[in-house]
Amino acid sequence: MEQKKQIIDRFKNARSDAVQELNRLKKEGAKIAGYYCTYTPTEIILAAGAVPLRLCNSSDQYVQEGEVHLPRNLCAIVKSSFGEAVSGKSPYFEAADLVVGETTCDGKKKMYEYLRELKPTHIMQLPQKNTGHEESLLWINEMRRLKSSLEQEFEVDITVAKLKDAIKQKNSQRLAVKEFYENWRAHPGVLMSSEAYSILGNFDYRLDREKALEDLYAMIRHIKSGPPDADVKEYDNSPRILLTGCLLGEKMAGIINIIEKAGGNIVCVETCDWLKGSDGLVNEDMEPFSAIAEKYLQIPCPVMSPNHNRMELAARLIDDYQVDGVIDFVLRACLTYSVETVPLRRLVKDKKHTGYMSLETNLAHSESGQLNTRVSAFIEMLSI
Amino acid sequence: MDFTPMLNEFAEARQNGFILTKELKDQGKKVVGVYCGFAPWEIITASGAVAVWLCGMSDTTIPDAEQHLPANLCPLIKSSYGFAITGKCPYFYFSDMLIGETTCDGKKKMYEFLSDLKPMHIMHLHQNPKAEGSYRYYRSEMVKLKEALEKELDVEITDDAIRDRIKLRNRERKALRNFYEMGKMVPPPIYGFEMRKVIQATLFIADKETEIEKVEKLTNAIKEDYEKNGSAVPATAKRIMVTGSPLGDATENIIKIIEDNGGVVVCFENCSAIKDKEDGVQEAGDPFDALTTRYIKSGCACMSPNDHRMDMLSHYIDEYKVDGVVDVILQTCHTYNVETKRVKDVVNQKNIPYLNLETDYSQETIGQLTTRIAAFLEMIN
Secondary structure, X not given: OOOHHHHHHHHHOHHHHHHHHXXXXXXXOOOEEEEOOOOOOHHHHHHOOOEXXXXXXXXXXXXXXXXXXXXXXXXXXXXXXXXXXXXXXXXXXXXXXXXXXXXXXXXXXXXXXXXXXXXXXXXXXXXXXXXXXXHHHHHHHHHHHHHHHHHHHHOOOOOHHHHXXXXXXXXXXXXXXXXXXXXXXXXXXXXXHHHHHHHHHHHOOOOOHHXXXXXHHHHHHHHHHOOOOOOOOOOOOOOEEEEEEOOXXXXXXXXXXXXXXXXXXXXXXEOOOOHHHHOOOOOOOOOHHHHHHHHHHOOOOOOOOOOHHHHHHHHHHHHHOOOOEEEEEEEOOOHHHHHHHHHHHXXXXXXXXXXEEEEEXXXXXXXXXXXXXXXXXXXXXXXX | OOOHHHHHHHXXXXXXHHHHHHHHHHOOOOEEEEOOOOOOHHXXXXXXXXXXXXXXXOHHHHHHHOOOOOOOOOHHHHHHHHHHHHOOOHHHHHOOEEEXXXXXXXXXXXXXXXXXXXXXXXXXXXOOOOOOOHHHHHHHHHHHHHHHHHHXXXXXXXXXXXXXXXXXXXXXXXXHHHHHHHHHOOOOOOOHHHHHHHHHHHHHOOOHHHHHHHHHHHHHHHHHHHHHHOOOOOOOOEEEEEEEOXXXXXXXXXXXXXXXXXXXXXXXXXXXXXXXXXXXXXXXXXXHHHHHHHXXXXXOOOOOOOHHHHXXXXXXXXXXXXXXXXXXXXXXXXHHHHHHHHHHHHHHHOOOOEEEEEEOOOOOOHHXXXXXXXXXXXXXX
């Protein structure tokens, strides 16, 4: 097997490697559909024969550019994603032939209004509740609207057979992700949490999908067979940590390092780029639009009100992974996650008698010192 | 005829409403607390209940709210929640039931806590007024609102009862339109500060027949006085339109500063002002269709895209001969805040100046606001 490091590097470099891959794809005449959020049903994009390209920018590189046009007191991901789009310098945004967004949170919803001025844009109307007949109908109808937009924009036919193929393809990726993190947990000591995060956090950004899947399976085999590496710590008595909250991207990788150094053992990450996006499958036996709609509407994002799914998921994860402490990350000015720290704290502390800390942050690395102090204190408290 | 006593009576409506609401409650009337305009008043009051306005407008309860809610949240939401948990708002106290709507992120998530305190019905909203499916969805939510009221208040709401309320509300809208359209006169007969007192007061008056009569009388008296004595507002006053987030009592300061520095607010394109009163509801036919058709046009920034607001702004700038637009954004009100860029474009296309002010309910920023507003008004010269 290839060196572990080489495989992990391919994940770490997903965004930069995607530039070359995009060039190649464009030359071959491929259509690129950019998208931002976990709610985008990429199955429909795949069924259109197009390449889904995740544009959600969780680095702080373009935040300032975004602030030229958007209010400063707004979530950094929204500012950075718009900043990247408007800069005219992003190889990813420039490569997209069409951009797909959803009316998720206030910031994104309103930001998309300006994206329309830069690119052909299709906005899906997401209901704000994930139960109920009318909500279901509305969301299924949005699947069909997306299909029509893609067909028109890319001059293709999206058939039921193509949709079913795409559903199978995405499900197999979700199963691989699940197999990966379950094996990672079952064999502690082979991969550090930061390494696991590098793999899963970048999986969606890799455009060489087949190779990415191959790499994921190679890592699974490595985990299963590999002896514990000398450089991976033994975690026997370390507090077991569940991370939840906003997507933080590169910043999260840094935070995971801090937690590991402080002696924490991260057992699960319930964010968009890990569990929130990959949990659950699309039913392969149902009518495809209904099946896709059903799966995506159950994503436990706090834009849903009420968002019982996230509370249930957190309760389940705390039990399944025997969690000692939960760290809940909130990007500054992300109102839905911010308000939801209240019920989550109640659940974790009062019902599950587990440690809880919420951390408000942005995407800039300048805050690492303070985060370091707070995270270390939390881990220390749990270790007593 | 001196209309000042009539104006003052309106100014006291919120305070007087406390006692009146208690009396109605003692008579066995049900009270329904509302926060926003997307749940039609017509359906709520067709139940026989009194609708009371609960939106928190002052900063007194914000520190209480911040014990549960994040500090970086809109002051209106924190204030509303603070009033609910502290018991400092008699209207909340009297409410048998609360109605909320999934408008903005902050309100939507805050309402999740309110339902622990009182029976609450949440009306779920579409997010794009023009998208296919939105009409059907919103209409179904109107029917669900009716059903929730019927169940909680143990009453039956007939279509005829809703139609009656539609007619009454239309008459109220018309009376208020006639009142605030006096702002189109040059110079306007009264200051915006006074005008807003009246518009705001109507939120707290349960007896609409009497209210309509009083608004009409007041309008006539003001017009009569204008004919005879002219206006207290100088003809040179800069004509300002105020738009943006819902205005709390504390943001009244902004109006005062504008009018103390050579301006006059001739038009309020905010909730419960033009946004709410401009179009009537069709009186014939299915009341749910009529209400959906009207309310889906509400030009709130929580809708995306919110083209209707842009059209209204453009139209009223001309109608009211506006010299400058002041867009007041409550701190962390993301939807109105992000929309400022569009508003600015609309205003600038009209070749008039635009000022964007971010504020909360505190009194601390008054000095800075005065400097900026005074400079803005001076620039209009």
